Amino acid sequence: MPCDASCSVVRDAVVDVLADGRLGYVGPASNAPALPAGVPVRELSGILLPGLINTHAHSPMTVLRGMGGDLPLMSWLQDVIWPAEGRLDGDDVRAGMRLGALEMLRHGVTTSVEMYFYAEQMVEAVLEVGSRMVLTPAVIAAPGWDRLGSWLHMTDQISAWIDADGLRFGPGERIELGYGPHSAYTLPAEALPVVAAEAKQRGALLHIHVAESLAEDQHVREAHGSVPLLLNSLGVFGGRVLTAHSVHLSDVDIQLYAANGVGVAHCPGSNAKLASGTARLLDLRRHGVAVGLGTDGPASNDDLDLWEEIQLSAMLARLGSADAAALTAAQALLLATRGGASAIGRTDLGTLAPGYWADLVHIDLDDPAFAAGLDVPDPQLLSNLVWAAGSRRVRDVWVAGSAVVAAGNPPTSTAPPPPPRSARSLFFLLADA
Structure with missing residues (x-):
C-alpha cells in the first residue's frame, strides 16, 4: 500500500531501498528492474505501507x-x-x-x-x-x-x-x-x-x-x-x-x-x-x-x-x-x-515512491482481523487494516532503511530504558503536587 493519492493496493510488489536510505523502484514485481548480484533481498508476506x-x-x-x-x-x-x-x-x-x-x-x-x-x-x-x-x-x-x-x-x-x-x-x-x-x-x-x-x-x-x-x-x-x-x-x-x-x-x-x-x-x-x-x-x-x-x-x-x-x-x-x-x-x-x-510541508515522507525516505511499516496478517487473507477486494483489505487490525499486527518498522522494530520489538540497543528514573520522577511530581 504505497499510500498514493488513490490509496491503491499493489499485489506482489517490490520495494527497493537504496544505500542512502531512500526508495528506488516501488511497484509491481513484474516491472521491477533486475538487481545486481549480491544485493540482499528480503521476502515479506503481508502489507507494506509508509510509516x-x-x-x-x-x-x-x-x-x-x-x-x-x-x-x-x-x-x-x-x-x-x-x-x-x-x-x-x-x-x-x-x-x-x-x-x-x-x-x-x-x-x-x-x-x-x-x-x-x-x-x-x-x-x-x-x-x-x-x-x-x-x-x-x-x-x-x-x-x-x-x-x-x-x-x-x-x-x-x-x-x-x-x-x-x-x-x-x-x-x-x-x-x-x-x-x-x-x-x-x-x-x-x-x-x-x-x-x-x-x-x-x-x-x-x-x-x-x-x-x-x-x-x-x-x-x-x-x-x-x-x-x-x-x-x-x-x-x-x-x-x-x-x-x-x-x-x-x-x-x-x-x-x-x-x-x-x-x-x-x-x-x-x-x-x-x-x-x-x-x-x-x-x-x-x-x-x-x-x-x-x-x-x-x-x-x-x-x-x-x-x-x-x-x-x-x-x-x-x-x-x-x-x-x-x-x-x-x-x-x-x-x-x-x-x-x-x-x-507539515514535506515532500519526502508519507508515500512509498522513488526518492522518498524508506520509512516502512510491515503488517503481519496472522490475525483474525485478516481471516480472509489478502485475496479480498481492495476496499475490504483496507477496511480490515483500518477498522480491525490497527497497530496490533505491526511487525517490522524501518526508518531511512534501518530496522527500528523487528518482530514487534525494538533492537536490543534501543530497548526501553530501565524504569527507576521515570518512576522516581513521577513519584516526586505526585508527592510535590
Missing part, C-alpha cells in the same frame, strides 16, 4: 501520563500539567521522549512533530531510538515558564541552532528543526510576528496551537474576530504553518487556511477526552486544507497510537454528518500518511 506521521505530539509527557485525567483543557493545563512540568529536568524529558518514540515505533509511527522544551535532550533520545522527528521547541511566555528565558531568548536559540546545524540533520535527516510558539493566548502579540519572520526566513515549520478550546476561542474571537484572523493580521501565515487542533473555526477561518496553505493537525482523541470539541474535518477537506492526524500528548490522549486517531477521525466525521461514507477507510489512512506529510 505513519504523528503531526502533533508532546511525547516527553509519557512521564506525566494519567495526571489530571478528568479535567477540561484549561484546568488540566494550569492546575496540573504546567506545575508538574515545572519540576521536570532534561533527564526527565530525555527519558520521556525515548519512551514515547519507542511507543510510537511499535505502532508504526515513524515521524512525530513535537513541541516541548529541553530540545537537545529530545534530539539525543530520538537519534538513539532511530525514529524521525520534526522538533519545534516551545516558545512561551506563560507564568512559571520564565525559568527557560524570555520568548525572544527561546526564539533566538532556535534560530541559532538552525543556522549552525541546518534545518535537517542526523542520519537519514532524522531531525528537522522548526519553531513552536505555543499559542496566541500564551504569548504577547508582539512575539508572533517575530517568530513567524524567523521561521519564514529559514523555510522552517511554525507549529502553533489554534482554537483548541471554546474558552480560548471565545476570548480571542471577541477581541480579534477569531484566532486565525488574529494570526493572519500578525503576519503568521504565508510560510510553512501547522495549526494544532483548530477545533473552533468559522467558514471564514477555513477559507483563510485554504488561501494561505495552512496545515492542520487534527487530534480527535485528545479533543474528545478533554471535551474540547470536534474539528470540522470534512469542511477542511472540502476546501482543500492539508490535514494530518495527531495524538497530542500522552497525558491528554493518553496514548500515542495513531491508528486510534485514524479510526476516530472516520467515526466522528461519519457521526457528525450522518453519512457512513463521509470518510472512507482509505481516506482515513491517507490522513495519517501523505496527509500528514502535506500538512
Whole structure:
C-alpha cells in the first residue's frame, strides 16, 4: 500500500531501498528492474505501507501520563500539567521522549512533530531510538515558564541552532528543526510576528496551537474576530504553518487556511477526552486544507497510537454528518500518511515512491482481523487494516532503511530504558503536587 493519492493496493510488489536510505523502484514485481548480484533481498508476506506521521505530539509527557485525567483543557493545563512540568529536568524529558518514540515505533509511527522544551535532550533520545522527528521547541511566555528565558531568548536559540546545524540533520535527516510558539493566548502579540519572520526566513515549520478550546476561542474571537484572523493580521501565515487542533473555526477561518496553505493537525482523541470539541474535518477537506492526524500528548490522549486517531477521525466525521461514507477507510489512512506529510510541508515522507525516505511499516496478517487473507477486494483489505487490525499486527518498522522494530520489538540497543528514573520522577511530581 504505497499510500498514493488513490490509496491503491499493489499485489506482489517490490520495494527497493537504496544505500542512502531512500526508495528506488516501488511497484509491481513484474516491472521491477533486475538487481545486481549480491544485493540482499528480503521476502515479506503481508502489507507494506509508509510509516505513519504523528503531526502533533508532546511525547516527553509519557512521564506525566494519567495526571489530571478528568479535567477540561484549561484546568488540566494550569492546575496540573504546567506545575508538574515545572519540576521536570532534561533527564526527565530525555527519558520521556525515548519512551514515547519507542511507543510510537511499535505502532508504526515513524515521524512525530513535537513541541516541548529541553530540545537537545529530545534530539539525543530520538537519534538513539532511530525514529524521525520534526522538533519545534516551545516558545512561551506563560507564568512559571520564565525559568527557560524570555520568548525572544527561546526564539533566538532556535534560530541559532538552525543556522549552525541546518534545518535537517542526523542520519537519514532524522531531525528537522522548526519553531513552536505555543499559542496566541500564551504569548504577547508582539512575539508572533517575530517568530513567524524567523521561521519564514529559514523555510522552517511554525507549529502553533489554534482554537483548541471554546474558552480560548471565545476570548480571542471577541477581541480579534477569531484566532486565525488574529494570526493572519500578525503576519503568521504565508510560510510553512501547522495549526494544532483548530477545533473552533468559522467558514471564514477555513477559507483563510485554504488561501494561505495552512496545515492542520487534527487530534480527535485528545479533543474528545478533554471535551474540547470536534474539528470540522470534512469542511477542511472540502476546501482543500492539508490535514494530518495527531495524538497530542500522552497525558491528554493518553496514548500515542495513531491508528486510534485514524479510526476516530472516520467515526466522528461519519457521526457528525450522518453519512457512513463521509470518510472512507482509505481516506482515513491517507490522513495519517501523505496527509500528514502535506500538512507539515514535506515532500519526502508519507508515500512509498522513488526518492522518498524508506520509512516502512510491515503488517503481519496472522490475525483474525485478516481471516480472509489478502485475496479480498481492495476496499475490504483496507477496511480490515483500518477498522480491525490497527497497530496490533505491526511487525517490522524501518526508518531511512534501518530496522527500528523487528518482530514487534525494538533492537536490543534501543530497548526501553530501565524504569527507576521515570518512576522516581513521577513519584516526586505526585508527592510535590
